[in-house]
Amino acid sequence: MRRSDAAVADRAQLDAATRARIEQAVLEVFAEREFHRVGLIEIARAANVSLQTIYKYYGSKEALLFVSLDAWLGKLAARMLDHLQGIEDYKERLRKVFWVCLDFYERNPKLMQMQMSSVYVNTWRKHEQFDNPQLFGTFMKVLREGREKGVITDEVEEKYVLDFIMGTLARVIQMHVHRGMKDSLVAQANPLFEMLWRAISKPRP
Amino acid sequence: MRRSDAAVADRAQLDAATRARIEQAVLEVFAEREFHRVGLIEIARAANVSLQTIYKYYGSKEALLFVSLDAWLGKLAARMLDHLQGIEDYKERLRKVFWVCLDFYERNPKLMQMQMSSVYVNTWRKHEQFDNPQLFGTFMKVLREGREKGVITDEVEEKYVLDFIMGTLARVIQMHVHRGMKDSLVAQANPLFEMLWRAISKPRP
DNA sequence: AGCGAATGGTAATTATGATTACCTTTGCCT
DNA sequence: AGGCAAAGGTAATCATAATTACCATTCGCT
Numbered sequence: 001m002r003r004s005d006a007a008v009a010d011r012a013q014l015d016a017a018t019r020a021r022i023e024q025a026v027l028e029v030f031a032e033r034e035f036h037r038v039g040l041i042e043i044a045r046a047a048n049v050s051l052q053t054i055y056k057y058y059g060s061k062e063a064l065l066f067v068s069l070d071a072w073l074g075k076l077a078a079r080m081l082d083h084l085q086g087i088e089d090y091k092e093r094l095r096k097v098f099w100v101c102l103d104f105y106e107r108n109p110k111l112m113q114m115q116m117s118s119v120y121v122n123t124w125r126k127h128e129q130f131d132n133p134q135l136f137g138t139f140m141k142v143l144r145e146g147r148e149k150g151v152i153t154d155e156v157e158e159k160y161v162l163d164f165i166m167g168t169l170a171r172v173i174q175m176h177v178h179r180g181m182k183d184s185l186v187a188q189a190n191p192l193f194e195m196l197w198r199a200i201s202k203p204r205p
Numbered sequence: 206m207r208r209s210d211a212a213v214a215d216r217a218q219l220d221a222a223t224r225a226r227i228e229q230a231v232l233e234v235f236a237e238r239e240f241h242r243v244g245l246i247e248i249a250r251a252a253n254v255s256l257q258t259i260y261k262y263y264g265s266k267e268a269l270l271f272v273s274l275d276a277w278l279g280k281l282a283a284r285m286l287d288h289l290q291g292i293e294d295y296k297e298r299l300r301k302v303f304w305v306c307l308d309f310y311e312r313n314p315k316l317m318q319m320q321m322s323s324v325y326v327n328t329w330r331k332h333e334q335f336d337n338p339q340l341f342g343t344f345m346k347v348l349r350e351g352r353e354k355g356v357i358t359d360e361v362e363e364k365y366v367l368d369f370i371m372g373t374l375a376r377v378i379q380m381h382v383h384r385g386m387k388d389s390l391v392a393q394a395n396p397l398f399e400m401l402w403r404a405i406s407k408p409r410p
Numbered sequence: 411a412g413c414g415a416a417t418g419g420t421a422a423t424t425a426t427g428a429t430t431a432c433c434t435t436t437g438c439c440t
Numbered sequence: 441a442g443g444c445a446a447a448g449g450t451a452a453t454c455a456t457a458a459t460t461a462c463c464a465t466t467c468g469c470t
Contacts, residue, residue, distance in 0.1 A: 034325050036241050039457055050418045120239050121321040125383065155396045163376045164400060171372025172365065191361045195369060199404035244427055255448045
């Protein structure tokens with residue numbers, strides 16, 4: 001039994017490695033050309049797996065895209081949770097949230113390129129993974145802390161504050177990629193965050 | 206000669222009316238189902254024109270989408286220029302810019318739905334109509350006024366200020382549609398704008 | 411060695427729909 | 441009336457790929 005357990009574990013490892021390769025290929029290919037212009041065979045070749053493997057793992061082309069996307073966003077979420085550890089001050093927590101996003105996308109520009117080239121927002125949403133629940137949840141959680149502490153403005157509903165943050169993040173990253181990633185995004189994290197903070201913090205009279 | 210001129214004018218009028226019908230159909234259909242799931246025949250039927258007419262007017266399916274999108278954004282730009290007339294105060298001008306966008310999308314929710322269902326940001330960009338130059342230009346122009354007057358923050362480059370505004374706008378509208386357009390967006394325009402203003406105006410010590 | 415699961419390779423299967431070609435109809439102008 | 445220009449209708453073209461089916465191969469385990 002031990003041995004077969006180990007075998008299963010090995011297989012799981014293998015699966016994980018293969019999935020990683022596939023998801024990397026997804027990123028590369030769908031970032032360059034749009035979803036409907038890419039055949040699955042191309043992904044298969046780029047990932048060094050067969051077509052059947054992809055179908056066994058993901059079931060369909062669309063699922064392949066969204067599961068992969070979710071996997072990448074999951075990594076972002078994980079990194080964020082990791083980085084938030086040990087930070088107490090509320091403003092600094094939020095700053096970190098902001099920073100991790102910029103940093104992650106700067107390290108993985110293909111992720112945003114893929115989103116811009118191959119993801120219809122609506123279709124994504126219907127896959128129940130809209131903006132990744134884990135990621136979204138972390139944002140929401142940090143934000144709520146601030147509300148409870150009375151640090152965040154209450155002139156508008158919470159959801160709009162969230163839109164504010166997410167909107168700025170998305171656009172800044174998107175345009176950074178769009179402009180060819182010439183300058184460092186992370187270098188702008190602090191001034192941008194200070195702007196954002198002025199917007200969403202409760203005005204102190 | 207007069208008569209034939211009139212005839213040409215009539216024809217141009219007809220063209221305009223037909224185009225309007227087609228572009229309305231584009232909005233309706235591509236808002237509901239994504240670009241690649243819709244056949245052109247369906248658009249033709251919805252607009253009460255023949256397939257050939259569409260090809261004569263637009264040349265291809267993709268052009269149809271982007272020309273239509275651009276036409277709608279052109280209307281937004283026109284409305285904005287119209288509304289800006291006579292407003293002197295800089296902050297009020299910017300507030301108006303913000304308001305017109307929310308108002309326009311609230312009146313035409315299908316526009317955002319179409320963007321979310323059928324427009325890949327990258328593909329759009331490649332069509333040289335990214336975010337509509339006219340619209341974009343108006344934003345930029347108003348923004349620059351503020352920079353010159355020293356009212357807008359200079360802690361980050363101008364482009365980031367623009368990203369801030371556009372990002373917030375896009376996200377707020379997008380999520381409004383996403384959430385089912387239950388409450389009025391325009392009703393939130395002022396508090397949202399005040400938040401934005403705090404972010405982008407030069408802090409007064 | 412021999413089994414079994416997972417994978418690879420190749421070739422159907424099947425839709426699907428964009429784009430064209432061609433011919434008919436309509437409506438206006440001279 | 442006769443003719444032109446725009447629009448409609450129908451049926452090719454022509455690709456293009458997603459999805460399946462089927463069979464061969466590999467590799468670890470017993």
